[in-house]
Amino acid sequence: MQYDFDTIVPRRGTNSYKWDTPEEEGTLPMWVADMDFRTAPAIVEALRKRVEHGVFGYTKVPEAYYDAVVRWFEGRHRWRIDPRWMIYTSGVVPALSAIIKALTEPGDKVIVQTPAYNCFYSSIRNDGCELSANNLVYRDGRYTIDFDDLEAKAADPKAKLLLLCNPHNPVGRVWTPEELRRVGDICLRHGVTVVADEIHCELTYEGHDYTPFASLSESFRQHSVTCVSPSKAFNLAGLQIANIVAADEEVRRRIDRAININEVCDVNPFGVIATIAAYNESGAWLDALRKYLRENYEYLCRFFAEKLPQYPVLPLEGTYLVWIDCRACGIGSEELASRLQKRERLMVNPGTMYGPGGEGFIRMNIACPRTLLADGLERMARVLP
Template identity: 65%
Template sequence: MYYDFDEIIPRRNTRSYKWDSTDDDRVLPLWVADMDFRTAQPVVDALARRVQHGIFGYVRVPDEYYAAVTGWFARRHGWHIEREWIVYTSGVVPALSVIIKALTRPGDGVVVQTPVYNCFFSSIRNNGCRVVTNPLLYEANTYRIDFNDLERKTADPSVKLMLLCNPHNPAGRVWSRDELRRIGEICRHNGVKVVADEIHCELVYPGHTYTPFASIDESLLQNSITCLSPSKAFNLAGLQIANIVSCDEAVRQAIDRAININEVCDVNPFGIEATIAAYNEGEEWLTQLLDYLKGNYNFMCRFFRTFLPQIPVTKLEGTYLVWTDCRALRLDSDTLQARLLEQAGLWLNSGTMYGAEGEGFVRWNIACPRSVLHEALMRFRSFVESLSANR
């Protein structure tokens, strides 16, 4: 089946968080990480069948759900997940929060690699823990890990966890097997458990390979917990479903207690049906999506090289979130975001949302029809040219 990702599907006035968080109809929102594409037809069909039943009470998670999840990761990624390792919950952010609650005490340190997804910070602080940063090193329009710093930070006995983002949001890195192994060895040596947020794992481009952290070897499997969801890859974020994977029964029991304390133990019938359909029948759609997203990224890079060469575009190995280095504009990120919204009607994310290391950068969500991306780029270009003219 052919999917038309160029189709404009109006989202304004649909209670969309992305589109309806402003009353200004001229605003183009390329900020929050959901896509402006209709999801795979098998998912739509499965949800339609569920709607036709007309009763939406409490549900049990069926065997088919676990089979869909385990089958997908075995087929696509060679990772054999046992059914009993899976604990379902309502989202990856709630998952991160309950894992931190289960495995730390207030005052403990949790390592993050900045710039990084902003909810990492809130999940740590909401559980009374300390954010410990292992800043990524920005070189040649990409990022690498400062392993010496990671060794120093994890050697602190008060540091108990590391939140690993793979693929990394917003840096766009898909960490290699060797990089992941070294992270794992450092953390295991220092008694630090790795919590791998792999929500973007399907959004990886040619030349790069997603490696599930827990699949590398038995020691890393034993010393890690993985958070997964079909929400980013299949545009299902509003259906509120995710999975926590741990082979350690004691860890799962602690997480289950925390899930009940946080009261995020129930999922909805639509999330279950969508997950089954996406993992069993959505691969063709995902293949076409990745090709389109890569085309969007290439289009964006050509635009910047031609019209805005002073603004580097970070290399994108995975996700649909593009990180641009705007320091040449001599505006701090928050001011740049505000002025783009006010003067150009373009809503991007300020880099400082992702930590102090994001200063001078902005994040773009390119999961939209190419014509929308082109309009956003034209607005950005006009803003930059106006900025230069007025200096």
């Protein structure tokens, strides 16, 4: 079956956070991490049938939901999840906040491999904890983990959690099994629990397979918590659905309590229906999407090579968020993002919002029809010196 990723779906005027936040007409938003594609046809059809029912009361999550999640991760990623390990909630960010609340005390330290997803920082701060930055090493156009520094940070008695972003947002790495094992071994030695944000796990490209951290060993499974959601891969962020996977019963009990304290223990019927349709019926659509996204990335790389060769584009192993080294332009990330918006009405994310190590970089969302991508790149070229 052929899937259409080229048609431009007008989103302005739909209360889209991505498109309706910029007030100036003609603004092209390539910032917020949602896609400008319609979701998989099977999901649309499942939601249509649910809408036609016309009654949208409180939702009981059925066994079919758990079955769909379990089958998907076992079939796609060779990770057998016991449904008893799962806690559903309204999103990965609320999940992270509840996990931090459950597994730390105010004043504890949470390790983050920076630059990293900006909501990590607010979740840490809101739960009264302290950031411990394990800065990624940027060398020869690629990011790696500083394991010596991670060992030192994990050895701090106040360090309780590591927020592991796999695949990594914003630098685009998909951590290898060897890298994950080294991370896990360090954390086990020092009693640090790994909290794996694996929301982008479906969006990886040839030669860079996603490995669930918890799948690598029984010890890792018992000393970690994993957050997953169909929202990124199937463009369902507005339906507010995610899953926490925690094999340890006591850890799960504490997280469940925090979920209830934070009042994010209920989900809506559309999120449940969409998850089932995504995992049961939409694998072929996802495979076509990944191919299209990879071709978008290759188009961007050719454009930069021809017109902006002084600005390195980082390898994209996973996600649809391209990390671009703009230090050669000689201005800070926030000023560059501001100029792009003011002069060309192009919105991208400044690297500084992702914490230490982000200065001099920008993040660009390429999950859009190729004509929009081409438009955005031309706008960028007219601003970058």
